[in-house]
Amino acid sequence: MPCQGNFEMATPLMYYFGHTNPAENIPLYKNYITNLAQKVDLRQEHDLNSLSSGIIVSTSGWIDGPGYDTLLDVIRLYSIDVVIVIGHDRLYSLLSTHATSSAPASSDPSNPPLTVVKLPKSGGTVYRSDSDRRRLRRTKITEYFYGKRSPSDLMTSLSSLSSATSTATSLQSQIESLPNRYSPSRIDLSLKNYNLLKPGGIQLPQSMMPLGQSMEKTSSAINELKLVPCPLSIDLEHAVIAVLHGTNTLHGVNATAPTLVTLSTLAESAGDGDPLQLLLSTNVAGFICVVKIDLEHDILTVLSPCPGHLPSTNILVGAIKWVE
Amino acid sequence: MIVGPHDSGKSTLSRILSAYATRLDRTPVLVDLDVGLGMLSVPGCIGAVPLDRNCFDIEVIFSLSHSHFSDAMSGQL
Numbered sequence: 524m525p526c527q528g529n530f531e532m533a534t535p536l537m538y539y540f541g542h543t544n545p546a547e548n549i550p551l552y553k554n555y556i557t558n559l560a561q562k563v564d565l566r567q568e569h570d571l572n573s574l575s576s577g578i579i580v581s582t583s584g585w586i587d588g589p590g591y592d593t594l595l596d597v598i599r600l601y602s603i604d605v606v607i608v609i610g611h612d613r614l615y616s617l618l619s620t621h622a623t624s625s626a627p628a629s630s631d632p633s634n635p636p637l638t639v640v641k642l643p644k645s646g647g648t649v650y651r652s653d654s655d656r657r658r659l660r661r662t663k664i665t666e667y668f669y670g671k672r673s674p675s676d677l678m679t680s681l682s683s684l685s686s687a688t689s690t691a692t693s694l695q696s697q698i699e700s701l702p703n704r705y706s707p708s709r710i711d712l713s714l715k716n717y718n719l720l721k722p723g724g725i726q727l728p729q730s731m732m733p734l735g736q737s738m739e740k741t742s743s744a745i746n747e748l749k750l751v752p753c754p755l756s757i758d759l760e761h762a763v764i765a766v767l768h769g770t771n772t773l774h775g776v777n778a779t780a781p782t783l784v785t786l787s788t789l790a791e792s793a794g795d796g797d798p799l800q801l802l803l804s805t806n807v808a809g810f811i812c813v814v815k816i817d818l819e820h821d822i823l824t825v826l827s828p829c830p831g832h833l834p835s836t837n838i839l840v841g842a843i844k845w846v847e
Numbered sequence: 848m849i850v851g852p853h854d855s856g857k858s859t860l861s862r863i864l865s866a867y868a869t870r871l872d873r874t875p876v877l878v879d880l881d882v883g884l885g886m887l888s889v890p891g892c893i894g895a896v897p898l899d900r901n902c903f904d905i906e907v908i909f910s911l912s913h914s915h916f917s918d919a920m921s922g923q924l
Contacts, residue, residue, distance in 0.1 A: 535887045535888065535894045535895060535896035536894055536895050536896070537887065537888050537892045537893070537894035538892060538893050538894065539891060539892055540882045540891050540892060540893060541891050542882060542891055543882055543883045543884075543890050543891055544882070544883065545882055552882070552893075555893055556880060556893065559878065559880075559893060559894070559895055562895070563876055563878060563895050566876070566897070567876070570874070570897075572873070572874050573874045573875070573876060573897060575873070576868060576873035576874050576875040576876075577873075577875055577876075578875055578876040578877070578878055578895075579848075579849070579861050579864050579865055579868070579875050579876070579877050579878065580848040580849065580861075580878040580879075580880060581849050581857050581858050581860075581861035581877070581878070581879050581880065581881060581886070582848065582849065582850050582857065582880050582881060583880055583881040583882060583883055584851065584852050584853030584854070584855070584857070584881070584883070586850060586851070586852060594848075594850055597848060597880065598848060601848065601878065603848040605848070606848045606849075606850060607848070607849045607850070607860065608850055608851060609849065609850070609851030609852075609855040609856055609857060609860065610851055610852065610855045610856075611850075611851050611852050611855070614850060614851070614852075618850070642860075644851070644855045644856065645856050645859075647856070648854055648855060648856045648859075649854065650854050651853075651854050656883065656884060659884055660883075660884060660889075660890040663884070663888075663889055663890055664889050664890070667888065667889050763889060763891070807888075807892070810888075810889055841891050842891070843889070843890055843891040
């Protein structure tokens, strides 16, 4: 099993945060972490083998300030009992202190004692610059839409073609010359049939706030956790946006023919008065990427992994962009 | 849970641990909270996936078959 190994996965449960840095919207990040924890718990309850196998959590590299607080939240929410700290002495000592100070008196199974393990950083790790990261993100999205070409594909195509390939071309370029595994399709979305949403609440810098007020004191935390309709604008071009599982799919209504689920009907089906809160705990069905915007007719042309209707009418906009 | 600064090998370690666990016929759930460069899907996401032996394929280096509008419902993994 190579460590760069691959996951031929069943459907993962995904939440679309929409930024590449959790610090962009901490309440939203915490909201999704909490939701994910609940769903994982729910699944573990029904699967004894899975429950005994536990979970493995990989975190982001955000470990300072609010990032550290988020780590403590994750430990609590996922009932973590072993934390492995790689190559960071200060974080290790902070977490060790936290582990000893928060040691539970009773043997409560939902709150196990915390063990902190220190690991040296492997010599094989490579520093990735910001441009490396951008490139990798780009590649990831390309792979989502077009599929990953792999050496085994090359073997199949070579054996089927049985053509003599020049030894001068490298393996990498041969792999890149393979056809795409997936073919995404372009579809037009008439926006009057869809709820285009984004997490609201604009973070104002301190200088723009009234004198003597700070963002923390105002109701900004509530606003950040609110989904607001996203107006159609040219800013949406190339945006990678997530299609959420709608309540129409949840209730087993024919998912291939999306009916217009307005926010008010969502509220009715949810049974509580906050439809936006419901959508914030909704996971992602798939991703689409905006390729063209028709502002006059409110039509969004998107690249979709599969042809036909989207499975839901609720679309969540983030800040991730991708240019083909 | 695996924590550490950027580029310290967190994803790699979690993959190694997942591979060991599945070889012992365990079925752990892998949770990836890295929105920067997650393992499971496009950037900007957090997610979880249940793993078993079939998830690891030596032939293919890295391919993601993440939900192309699959009909999995919210609440299930």
